[in-house]
Amino acid sequence: MAFCIFVLQSSKLVSSRAQTSVRTYQLSSKNTVRVFTGKVLVGRTCRRLSKWLLASADSESTVNQCVSEEKIVKEVTEVISGVDINVRLTSLGGRRRRISGGLDIEAPVKRVWEVMTDYEKLPEILPNIVESRIISDTGGDKQVEQVILLSRTFNIRSRIVVQVIEDYLKALRFLKMQSRDFEEFDGTYRFSEIESGHCRMEYSLVALPNVFFPVSLVERKILKEVPKLLSNIREVAINGKKKEEEEHSFS
Secondary structure (H helix, E strand, C coil): CCCCCEEEECCCCCCCCCCEEEEEEEEEEECCEEEEEEEECCCHHHHHHHHHHHHHHHHHHHHHHHHHHHEEEEEEEEEEEEEEEEEEEEEECCCEEEEEEEEEEEEHHHHHHHHHHCCHHHHHCCCCCEEEEEEEEEECCCEEEEEEEECCCCCCEEEEEEEEEEECEEEEEEEEEEEEEEEEEEEEEEEEEEEEHHHEEEEEEEECCCCCCHHHHHHHHHHHHHHHHHHHHHHHHHCCCCCCCCCCCCC
C-alpha cells in the first residue's frame, strides 16, 4: 500500500458542516503528485485534523509537565567498608519516586552476575528482602515472588511478584506483575567492565506506592537500605559472604 503524504498549502476553514475555498490542495504519494483547486467539503477531514492537532498539543504539554516536575529530593554518599556509595532520590511528579546509585566492585562482571541471579539466596544478601523464590522459569524470563520488609519495628511487609528480564552479563530488570502496595515497581541493575577486569554496577528503581501507602515511608526506607544493599552485593561478590553487621530498620 502506497504511503501518502497530504500537504495543505493554503486554506480558509469556516465550520465543520460548511463549504470552504481551498486555493491549492496537494496530494502526493510515492509515484504521483496531483493538485486540486476549487471548492472542497471539509466536514470529517477538518474534525480529524483538529483532533490530531489538539492531541499533539496535549502530548507535548504532558511531556513538558513531566520534565518540569522531575526534581532531586536528596543525594547521599555513604562510606561502607572504605567504599563511597552514592545514592540519589528523585521525585518524578506526584507519588512516583526514582532511587539510583552505583559503585565499583573488585570482582569480574560474571561473578557479580552469578550473585545477583541466584534469586532464592537474595534474602541472605539484601537486607530488605525476607523471602525470594522462583515461581516460574521458562528458560528465558523468570517470575520471582518476594517479600520485602518495610519496617522491622512494626513488622510491615509487602509481597510482590516480579518478572525478571535477563540481558546476560549486562542488565537485570525486575518488573512488577502483582502487588497490593505498589502501582509501579520497576528496578534495573546494570553491569559493565572497568579497568583491571572489575565490575561497575549501577542500580535504578522507579516506585509508585498506592494511595494508602505513605510516600515518606518509602523514601526513608530506600535511602537507608540501598547503600547497604549495594555494599552487601559487593562483599558477597568479593569474599563469598557479607560482613556480619547489626541491621536496623526505622519505625
